[in-house]
Amino acid sequence: MAGLGFTGQLTLDDPVRFDRAAPPAAIVIFGATGDLTRRKLLPALFRLAQERRLPATFAVLGVSRTPLSDDLFRQKMRESVETFLENSPFDADLWASFAQGLFYLDGDIGDPGLYQRLSDKLAWIETHRRTGGNVLFYLSTQPSHYGPAAAGLGAAGLARGPRPESWQRLLIEKPFGHDLASAQSLNATVQRHFQEDQIYRIDHYLGKETVQNILAFRFGNGIFEPLWNRRYVNHIQITAAESIGVEGRGGYYQEAGALRDMIQNHLLQVMATIAMEPPAVYEPAAVRDERAKLLRSIRIMTSAEAKLDSVAGQYGPGRAGGAQLAGFRQEPGVDPQAMTDTYAALTLFVENWRWAGVPFYVRSGKRLPKRVTDIAIQFNRAPLSLYDGEAAQNYPNLLVLRIQPEEGISLRFFSKLPGAGMRIRPVTMDFNYGTSFGVRTPSAYETLLLDALSGDATLYTRQDMVEASWRVVEPVLRCWQETHHGFPNYAAGSWGPAASDEMLARRGHIWRLP
Amino acid sequence: MTAAAFDSGRLLAQLDEQWRQLGKSETGVLRACSMTLIAAAGAGRNPQELGATLAELMREHPSRTILLRVGQAGAPLETRTSIQCWMPFGRRQQICCEQIEIAAGLDSLSDVPPILFGLIVPDLPVALWCPDLDLALRPELRPVLALAGKVIIDSSCLPAAAQAWQEIQTLQGARRRLADLVWARLTRWRELLFQALSGRDQRHAPFKARITWAGEPFPPAAMYLAAWLVSRLGWQDQVKERVELACEDPAMPPPGSGRLRSLSLEGESCAIRLRRPAGEALAIEIDGVSAGALFPVFDDAALLREELGVPGFDQQFEQSLTFCPAVLEAAP
Structure with a gap:
């Protein structure tokens, strides 16, 4: 029968025309009154509803300690959506329909009674909203609650659905541990109750449209991949710079630091996306296998290498845009003697045939001159320069994949200067993602929520990937613990510590100014 | 000149x-x-x-x-x-x-x-x-x-599906793709129906459909929608028995506002109704659960945007076209 898929399910789908939509389901958000829910999750869900990506049979059940009625929860969420909805006006009629599917349950994550009440409420929702018994549990709580929540859900039988065809998934926010041992311990706890294929570890960087575009750029075009190797690539720089400081998150940040907060997860995932081998098919397992393989191929530094190939920094007071900026240790909630890295830079090597010997320079920092995330692939110079002049020597071909804020791709190459004589000058060919398509790109949370609801784990990290990333950064963390850093070692508003420039200079390279 | x-x-x-x-x-x-x-x-x-x-x-x-x-x-x-x-x-x-x-x-x-x-x-x-x-x-x-490579027409300028079908046949060419903005106007209906039926297996499949419209005679939009259902649900040999086609209001609505009024699907454990009386809202009823959805009237620019976004073979449109003659036979 034409309308039946391989699973015997009706398939009226028209992928050429229909936007991908979530199946009937309930999302249970633990930490429903928290910042992430208010700022990101509910606006993203509302946007999905606005764009017809959520079915009429859909429900959101907020769980938090604060006692609230369903109506009060709806009211609070409406205020949040009105405030944080980006790039589109708030539609009151649509909200009225969307809000019918919002529910609330108060309770303590450590209380076993909560899970029985949760089970009853989900059964009620299934009957009244026809969610098909499908549930996505979203842990938007403190990381210390991940284990107890998974255990509570498991003990109450909520990790298994009421029917064989229904699904239960557990979505966990980062950080996944604070080192390898704690990551392994968290994985073990969660996996006692949920199978690995039920667990979705979110790294919102992977949900960014332009990070996904890296895959399209690499594997959708035939002309770049032949150049994507040690023969043509001189080195790669990955930069994630923030102009802001810790913005009230001083307490959390001083425990984490730039290496744990940005590089261990986001930037290593970006690096894996840039450097991985082409998957045989574009399917979650195949893509994640290649990413994991790449992460496992990153050379683990010895302690001697860690000293040379890593740089920690912390910003001190400085000036930017005519304003005086406080140093990290002067930020509210931060220990005045804190040894936290607000800047981290690493030189990494991938030990495989494609990348052997090519340095990957990765850096991330706070209070840098601008907010920018990009990847710069610097190609080797022409083997013989026919043209004189400094330009020909100093500006080798460069391919820059910009992730934020101006998503796009630019290629630097040489062009002849107009007029007589043969002088050349570097020029760039630019592709701007937003302006070239003229349409709003979905937020990372919209993409990732829809993926999790649809069972597509391509952009989620897997246990082996998390552990491989921790293995990469652990020698650096150990080295830094044993080192006395002369913090602060860079001024707010500058491009980081001088040692970072020296790290590249040892291999004859310099950081770009993005 | x-x-x-x-x-x-x-x-x-x-x-x-x-x-x-x-x-x-x-x-x-x-x-x-x-x-x-x-x-x-x-x-x-x-x-x-x-x-x-x-x-x-x-x-x-x-x-x-x-x-x-x-x-x-x-x-x-x-x-x-x-x-x-x-x-x-x-x-x-x-x-x-x-x-x-x-x-x-x-x-x-x-x-x-x-x-x-x-x-x-x-x-x-x-x-x-x-x-x-x-x-x-x-x-x-x-x-x-x-x-x-692609020719885009709008058959809604013809009130009768039968006449539209004749002209579509004339315009179809071997190498070019024909597209009709009437089909693009149906995307929203089809998508909502797909979502409503999502996850159901054959046991919960509908066995009967009812399509209603405003304005005589039988419009091209209803022809396409019926042909799509016939094609996707495997009803090719039972069009008359499976699809009920009815005009619910003989007065012709203003141009561009859409003539389809409702689509209902029934099965042993399946009752879906999409109803769009007028304006920009659509009422959805799925097995007793009611919800609303926005249903804006799309202008030519929005419809063309969608059509130009389909560069190659539009399989479902082409398949539906093959069932239009059977639907026209079943039409009042």
Whole structure:
């Protein structure tokens, strides 16, 4: 029968025309009154509803300690959506329909009674909203609650659905541990109750449209991949710079630091996306296998290498845009003697045939001159320069994949200067993602929520990937613990510590100014 | 004026000069082009509305637009070139596309294809939008139809599905893809139905459908929707038994507001009803659960945006077309 898929399910789908939509389901958000829910999750869900990506049979059940009625929860969420909805006006009629599917349950994550009440409420929702018994549990709580929540859900039988065809998934926010041992311990706890294929570890960087575009750029075009190797690539720089400081998150940040907060997860995932081998098919397992393989191929530094190939920094007071900026240790909630890295830079090597010997320079920092995330692939110079002049020597071909804020791709190459004589000058060919398509790109949370609801784990990290990333950064963390850093070692508003420039200079390279 | 006096080389040179002038602006411009879009419209079309539709399209589908306006016999052959720009919010660079307007009388229409041939952007797709069906059927424009990889019509200008079907058959060609904006208007209905049935297996499949509309006679939209259901649900041998087709209000609604009123599906454990009485809202009822959805009336620009986003073979449209004759037989 034409309308039946391989699973015997009706398939009226028209992928050429229909936007991908979530199946009937309930999302249970633990930490429903928290910042992430208010700022990101509910606006993203509302946007999905606005764009017809959520079915009429859909429900959101907020769980938090604060006692609230369903109506009060709806009211609070409406205020949040009105405030944080980006790039589109708030539609009151649509909200009225969307809000019918919002529910609330108060309770303590450590209380076993909560899970029985949760089970009853989900059964009620299934009957009244026809969610098909499908549930996505979203842990938007403190990381210390991940284990107890998974255990509570498991003990109450909520990790298994009421029917064989229904699904239960557990979505966990980062950080996944604070080192390898704690990551392994968290994985073990969660996996006692949920199978690995039920667990979705979110790294919102992977949900960014332009990070996904890296895959399209690499594997959708035939002309770049032949150049994507040690023969043509001189080195790669990955930069994630923030102009802001810790913005009230001083307490959390001083425990984490730039290496744990940005590089261990986001930037290593970006690096894996840039450097991985082409998957045989574009399917979650195949893509994640290649990413994991790449992460496992990153050379683990010895302690001697860690000293040379890593740089920690912390910003001190400085000036930017005519304003005086406080140093990290002067930020509210931060220990005045804190040894936290607000800047981290690493030189990494991938030990495989494609990348052997090519340095990957990765850096991330706070209070840098601008907010920018990009990847710069610097190609080797022409083997013989026919043209004189400094330009020909100093500006080798460069391919820059910009992730934020101006998503796009630019290629630097040489062009002849107009007029007589043969002088050349570097020029760039630019592709701007937003302006070239003229349409709003979905937020990372919209993409990732829809993926999790649809069972597509391509952009989620897997246990082996998390552990491989921790293995990469652990020698650096150990080295830094044993080192006395002369913090602060860079001024707010500058491009980081001088040692970072020296790290590249040892291999004859310099950081770009993005 | 003969075609020679309006050779494409001269028009392209004019455009080059306009680009050069624009390039001197301080902000700089980005010349964007992903296809050649030919829009052929009759004299009855409001030129401002046409212009606005094409300008709207350039954001998502930047193209060299060739607007062919066909007037009465004796109308002079005239051409005009221009560059349309827009400044994306928060950016400093304008994005610009080129537009060529050709005005021709019915008697000089045969002079137009040779000019058009020289104006096509090499190596990129060519789409032809022909909002006036009678114009698409004119023999003088056949060479232009042959040139286009995709021909987009709007059969809603014909009240009767039977007549629309005849003309669609005439326009179908071996190498080109035919698209109908009436089909694009159905996307929202089809998508909601897909979502409502999502995850159900054969045991919960519907066995009967009912489609209602406003305005006599049986409209092209209802024909396509019924044909799609027949095609997707495997009802090809039982169209009459499975699909009930009924006019629920003989008064013709205003043009562009849509004539479909409801779609209901029934099965042993399946009851789905989508109802759109009027306006921009749609009531959904799935197995007793009620919800509402926005159902905006899409203008030509929105429908064309969707069609131009389907570059290749539109399998479901093509499959549905094969069942239109059976649906027409079952129609009242």
